[in-house]
Amino acid sequence: MEKRELTEEQKEELFNVLKERFEKNMHRHEGLDWNQIQQKLEANPMKLWSLHEMEKTEGEPDVIGFDEKTGEYLFCDCSKESPKGRRSLCYDREALEARKKHKPENSAMDMAKEMGIEILTEEQYRELQKLEPFDTKTSSWIKTPADIRERGGALFCDYRYGHVFVYHNGADSYYSSRGFRGLLKV
Structure with a gap:
């Protein structure tokens, strides 16, 4: 079974990529704050691992919304073409x-x-x-x-x-x- 834990280096690299993508594409998530999203990700290492897998398969995941009912941020593959x-x-x-x-x-x-x-x-x-x-x-x-x-x-x-x-x-x-x-x- 694959290890589902990221090294500190992988986490830092992923956060840098996600933050840069988030800031370049504000039209996808107007009104949302990256710092709050990063805090939530840091508290959910399995979700961070899933995002790493999305990135690794060239999905270019980004935040596309926030569910008011559940308090969850929604990440989706935003690569121009299918990953x-x-x-x-x-x-x-x-x-x-x-x-x-x-x-x-x-x-x-x-x-x-x-x-x-x-x-x-x-x-x-x-x-x-x-x-x-x-x-x-x-x-x-x-x-x-x-x-x-x-x-x-x-x-x-x-x-x-x-x-x-x-x-x-x-x-x-x-x-x-x-x-x-x-x-x-x-």
């Missing part, structure tokens, strides 16, 4: 096991779980796209409703022609231009 380190994945474990030939290395749902993050829902994906355009050349798996998944399908989204499009594919499919975006609540 490079999370592409070429089928949707879930069932789909991965169903493939007889040319299996991908992992599934989106399994990888998200391993990282301690959630795959975006369609609603969350649409909200993210209100901040700025993402996935203009790639696509991202989204959480698929059970009735669609039971029939062998899975959903993904992208942004083209000024609109968010939701599509379907076999859950066992995978493409070099399709990954997934994650959400982390801290």
Whole structure:
């Protein structure tokens, strides 16, 4: 099992990257204070580890909001295109096991779980796209409703022609231009 603890050097480096990204992209989180966010992260080492995993897979996580009800900051992958380190994945474990030939290395749902993050829902994906355009050349798996998944399908989204499009594919499919975006609540 992978060690889920960051060294002091890794923490410092991650905080520097996150703070710089936060300050460069204030339109994503107007009215929020980085110092309060960092304090919350310092008190939650597992969440910090998850952010490190998001960064390591080129998700470029950033704060996209604050949930007043739960008191949680919302981090999401804000890389312009679907994170490079999370592409070429089928949707879930069932789909991965169903493939007889040319299996991908992992599934989106399994990888998200391993990282301690959630795959975006369609609603969350649409909200993210209100901040700025993402996935203009790639696509991202989204959480698929059970009735669609039971029939062998899975959903993904992208942004083209000024609109968010939701599509379907076999859950066992995978493409070099399709990954997934994650959400982390801290």
